[in-house]
Amino acid sequence: MDATPVQAAEPGLQADAGVPWHASLRTRLMLWVGLLLALLLLAAIATAFYAARSRIVADAEARTRFEAQQAADRLDATMRSVRISGESLIDLGNRVELGREQLLAAMEAMLDANPGTVGGLVALEPGVLADRGRLAYYVGIAARGVPDRDLLADGYDLVGREWYQRTLQATSPWWSEPYFSETAGGRYMTTLNLPLRNREAKRIGMVSLDVPVQALSSSLESLRSLGQRTALFAPAGTIAVHPEKGVAFAHTLSGYIQRAGRGDLAPMEAARAQGRALQFTHADARSGTTRFSVLQPVGDSGWSLQLSLGRDAMLADLEQATRMLGLIGALVALLAALAVLRLARRITVPLTELTASAGHFANGEFDWPVPHDARGDEVGVMARALERARDSIRLQLDQIGRYAAEQQKLQSELDIARNIQRSMLPRDRDFADGSRRYRLQARLEPAKAVGGDFHGHFLHGDGQLWFVVGDVSDKGVPAALFMVRALTVLEVATAAGDAPDRVLADAARHLAEGNDACMFATVLCGVLDLASGGLAIASAGHDAPLLRHADGRIEAIVLESGPALGFEAGDDYQVWHGRLQPGDLLFAWTDGVTEALDRDDRAFGEERLGAALQVAQDAADACDGLLRAVHGFADGAPQSDDITVFAIDCASAPVAGGWPRHLRVPDQRDRLPGLQQALASTLGEAGIEPRRIHDAQVIVEELVCNLMDHGAAAGVDALVLAVAVDAGRVVLDIRDNGAAYDPLAHPPPDLEADIAQRPIGGLGIHLVRELSQDVQYRRQDGWNALRVVLDAILPPS
Structure with a gap:
């Protein structure tokens, strides 16, 4: 059929005819393409990231090992130069007979030639010098802020010092732990102590050279600038250099591990004590930072150097580059999605127009034209199918209308039939x-x-x-x-x-x-x-x-x-x-x-x-x-x-007959036959069997006569009898105004005893119990009340 083209919606992320923009095909196509591209880029970036990460970590660890070795070598060179200066002085003294002044002058020359030292001590035992006297003189470099000092003149007890005795006994030079020296200008110092021997290997004194700890740590500054953390440990474990404030010179490594809870550094302390190198990865429990550390001994000095690099520092550049790649990838995905959207508009315009026609059909406008029905592609097939569906819906709506009318008529007839049936x-x-x-x-x-x-x-x-x-x-x-x-x-x-x-x-x-x-x-x-x-x-x-x-x-x-x-x-x-x-x-x-x-x-x-x-x-x-x-x-x-x-x-039915009946006791005994006759008449009208009426009469006669015969002694002067029939039972209520007395408390008679020996009384209540199904006594408002209940029907004999 011929169809008038439908006005297409303007391209863009606006609602198509009857379809919200977020539900349209073009939007979904754009989102899916963008999402797929983003996932592919994400997978590529993730793969590259993890590959580069492994390589960067390996390179950083190798660089850390190399730099630790280099730094240890530099420290070892510095400390060896100090040792060489001391040994040169000792060698000079052994080869040339030097007097006191010449020895001190040589010491000063040696110190001045070594920029790492700021002073030194020459100590000789008595009898070594020509004057046979003891020597204990500290030679300082004034230009480096350290003055000379004659320890003997100052009364300094050199012989009593532990480090002096240790040096005399030593067979090789040794480095002291860092200590604070006021004489050296208020600085932390470490001292190389060298024993003196004569040609006969006799201990004759010592030479010590003072080196500021700062002179050793200054060679580590270049490492700190690269984000690495350095630490320097003295031979006995004293921390001489540490990245944390307040740790250096205040703790040994073992003490720091215990105080700071750094159990991750325990392997390093064991390696330091054994004088061996170590490289390991560990995690700082306080910050959660994972670090790679290298412990390197400084020659044979007993000192050790730690160089540590955190994983965050290793990967900082990589993470920054990855973020940049992620932003670039997101931009690429967005541009691709927008390109797909623009392409999808050209494809989905016919579908939008068909959707608009379907929307009119949904509103009942079945005369609305269907566009693109002459096309040979899938859009044309869809348009022709929509036309056939429209025609089919028209026919079915007509049939539904007729069927609904018939159903309404049938329902009306069924309602009438239901009402007629119920009325019957x-x-x-x-x-x-x-x-x-x-x-x-x-x-x-x-x-x-x-x-x-x-x-x-x-x-x-x-x-x-x-x-x-x-x-x-x-x-x-x-x-x-x-x-x-x-x-x-x-x-x-x-x-x-x-x-x-x-x-x-x-x-x-x-x-x-x-x-x-x-x-x-x-x-x-x-x-x-x-x-x-x-x-x-x-x-x-x-x-x-x-x-x-x-x-x-x-x-x-x-x-x-x-x-x-x-x-x-x-x-x-x-x-x-x-x-x-x-x-x-x-x-x-x-x-x-x-x-x-x-x-x-x-x-x-x-x-x-x-x-x-x-x-x-x-x-x-x-x-x-x-x-x-x-x-x-x-x-x-x-x-x-x-x-x-x-x-x-x-x-x-309600019991009639003027019940209850009132009697005076004992004056109205002659009314008992009339009372029995009225009881029989009333129970007979209620449909009670004659045998049960007789049982009720026997019970009333026994109880009323007993009250008339004996009640006066108990103060009884009024008696009330009431009868009722309820739920298939006869209920007799007998009340008197005498003194409180419960006849049910009387023990049952011994019917097998000889009549001459049997006590008087109890037979009447026994008879009442035998003839009834329930007997109850209560005292109420000054009256004795006895209720007797009998079944209206006798059980089969």
């Missing part, structure tokens, strides 16, 4: 007959709009209440139609029937006629005599109901089921007979209750049904409580079948 079901009702009151409750919840479950009750004849509960084999409209037919047939059958089995047989015959759909229904049919509570129940394939007694006991009615209604005519239905007493509750249901499923396809089951029924208060609470239990168990799982519950409870 009877409402909850209360029935009363004499001393009994019945409450009938039912609930129905179809799985669809209409369902196949049903319930009904019909009052026919003289106080005969018929009830049915049924479940059709299907769901939905077919089941609802069959349900209407079944309920109508059952209502007619109960009107003409005299027993549940005959009603089911008659209904089975009628429902089997013309049942071409082969549908069927399970039905529970029963009849209740409102006057006596008598029950008769039969089942056509339906679950037997439960009977909850007044004491909470739940009885599963044993009822043999006959065939369901609708298959064929039959009369093989068994009838269960029983009685609904005050406090009892009859409960029936359809299998939509017990077969309700939760999310894990577990069934609700009869055990949960019994538990819900156990706590129900009455018929309404039984129906509503069970539905709540089922829905809570399902927890949102879809309802798979119709649900119907049906319950009838029985309660005693």
Whole structure:
């Protein structure tokens, strides 16, 4: 078809027609290309970085080893020059007989010729010089800030000094530990001590040359400028030079390791003590810095030099170069992404226009033209597919509209059908007959709009209440139609029937006629005599109901089921007979209750049904409580079948007859026969069996006569008798205003003892206990109150 071109969106990172800029293809293409290029550059830079890093670290460590050796050689040269000066002086003295003045002049000449020294000591034992006297003279270089000093004239005890005695005993020169010298201008000095021997190798004195520590450390300045850390250790481990302030001259290396927690330097201390070289990598635990250190002995002087270079310093230039490369790579990736974006604009413009057309279609504008449908590439294929989709959507929308109208009409008809179906079901009702009151409750919840479950009750004849509960084999409209037919047939059958089995047989015959759909229904049919509570129940394939007694006991009615209604005519239905007493509750249901499923396809089951029924208060609470239990168990799982519950409870009607009755004691004994007659009449109207009425009369006669005969002595002048029938039990309350007396505290009589020896009393209370189910005494508001409870029904003999 011909199409009018659509106005394309302006290129740029603006929103395309209906597509945000950040979701457009061009933006994604730009980002992916930029990201891929950035990853490639990152991988290349990372590879180059780690390769260069290994090489740089190796070169830096080699350079550190070389520079440490060079620095040690320079120090060794300086210290050797000092030693040579001392040895030259000794050699001169051994070869030429020098007097005191000549020896001191030679010493001064030697010191002046060596720029590393600032002074020296010449000490001779007595008898060496021509005057046979001792010599102890310190020759200083005035130009270097050190004056001469005659130690003997100053009274200096040279012989008592440890270093003097050590030098006399020494076989070779030795260097002292650094010390602070006020004489040498307030500087830290180290001294080379050389022993003097005559031709016979006899100890005749010593020569010592003082060298400022600064003269030794000055040769290390060039190393510090390269970012390296240097340290200088004296023969005994004293730190003479250290990069940290306050460490030099204050600690030995071992002391510094312990004080500063530098366990990483322990290998270096061991190597220094052994006079050997060491190179190792270690980490400063305080700063986390990893360093490469070289320990180099300074010749045979006993001094050691440490040169250390941190990894950060090694890699500083590399890291800077890597950052620069990263910035350049990011710029390259950005430029490449922008170039891709510009190229993508040319490719995605047709797609943008197609997207705009699709946006109009989404808004219902199906007459909007589709551009580029004549192209032969992928864009043209997409455009033609979009046209076909548009035409298909038009057709489907028309069909959906017609279908929605039909569905709306069908739903309206189903709503009407549901209302009609519900209107056919009877409402909850209360029935009363004499001393009994019945409450009938039912609930129905179809799985669809209409369902196949049903319930009904019909009052026919003289106080005969018929009830049915049924479940059709299907769901939905077919089941609802069959349900209407079944309920109508059952209502007619109960009107003409005299027993549940005959009603089911008659209904089975009628429902089997013309049942071409082969549908069927399970039905529970029963009849209740409102006057006596008598029950008769039969089942056509339906679950037997439960009977909850007044004491909470739940009885599963044993009822043999006959065939369901609708298959064929039959009369093989068994009838269960029983009685609904005050406090009892009859409960029936359809299998939509017990077969309700939760999310894990577990069934609700009869055990949960019994538990819900156990706590129900009455018929309404039984129906509503069970539905709540089922829905809570399902927890949102879809309802798979119709649900119907049906319950009838029985309660005693209020007792009439002017109770309670008041008597005067003992003057109104003649009223006892009338009291007994009124008690019998009242209990008979409440439906109490005659044998139980007789037991109540015996109990009243025994207790009232006992009070009339003996109560006066205890101050009794008034007696009140009250009677009530509640929850299937007869309750007798007898109260008197005498002195407090609990007849139940009297010990039971010994019925096997000889009557002549048996104590008087106790038989009346024993008789009351035997005839009743419960006897209780209490003292209340100045009255003795005795309550006697009897079951309304005698247990079977």
